[in-house]
Amino acid sequence: MGEVIWLTVRLAGVTTLLLLLLSTPLAWWLARSSSRWTAVVGAVVGLPLVLPPTVLGFYLLLALGPDSLFMAPLAPFGVRTLAFTFTGLVIGSLIYSLPFAVQPLRNAFVAIGDEPLESAVTLGARPLTIFTHVALPLAAPGYVTAAILVFAHTIGEFGVVLMIGGAIPGQTAVVSTEIFRLVESLAWDEAHRLAALLVAFGFAVILSLLLLERRFGAQAGGR
Numbered sequence: 001m002g003e004v005i006w007l008t009v010r011l012a013g014v015t016t017l018l019l020l021l022l023s024t025p026l027a028w029w030l031a032r033s034s035s036r037w038t039a040v041v042g043a044v045v046g047l048p049l050v051l052p053p054t055v056l057g058f059y060l061l062l063a064l065g066p067d068s069l070f071m072a073p074l075a076p077f078g079v080r081t082l083a084f085t086f087t088g089l090v091i092g093s094l095i096y097s098l099p100f101a102v103q104p105l106r107n108a109f110v111a112i113g114d115e116p117l118e119s120a121v122t123l124g125a126r127p128l129t130i131f132t133h134v135a136l137p138l139a140a141p142g143y144v145t146a147a148i149l150v151f152a153h154t155i156g157e158f159g160v161v162l163m164i165g166g167a168i169p170g171q172t173a174v175v176s177t178e179i180f181r182l183v184e185s186l187a188w189d190e191a192h193r194l195a196a197l198l199v200a201f202g203f204a205v206i207l208s209l210l211l212l213e214r215r216f217g218a219q220a221g222g223r
Helices: 002-032 037-050 054-063 074-078 086-096 099-112 116-122 127-138 141-154 159-165 175-184 188-222
Strands: none
Touching: 002 037, 002 086, 002 099, 002 141, 054 086, 054 159, 074 099, 074 127, 074 175, 086 099, 086 141, 086 159, 099 127, 116 127, 127 141, 141 188, 159 175, 175 188
């Protein structure tokens, strides 16, 4: 059980870190751009919210499989497939949890408004300096929310990780798929312990978000 929990936490941690990095420029563009393509890109980003996990997992399985065009550039390096590997799980988790990172960051960047950024421009600050020294600190609540949501969402993944990971012990078996395996094996007590752990974790996540929302709301009201 310890190995399964560690692999799950590792997957969630790697996914969270990578998504915060990868989602930042995308969320900034969605928040600040007036391009007509923002609606289209936003819709694509939000697809995992409405697609059944098995649908997303199916197409990821095809994309990461040995016959995929996406895998062709890796063939000379001896990599024929990323399906049923930890790397494949990370890729699937990045796509599946993408909206849970982009949306809070986009909202945080929108909430900043134009005034702080325009003030920095009048003081002669460069665009990169404005982003790192003005936008990012003001968007900190969005980063906290995004990190919590992505980590929790990755912990609770089932359909996608089962499709592209196959629940291989020590390699791709995470808590959600382990519960499924235990139930199939009629190991009710072990399944109950893991399921109760996820319930407690989910409660802690929701409570944390509510407390953070209250705290950040109080700070905004005090300014």
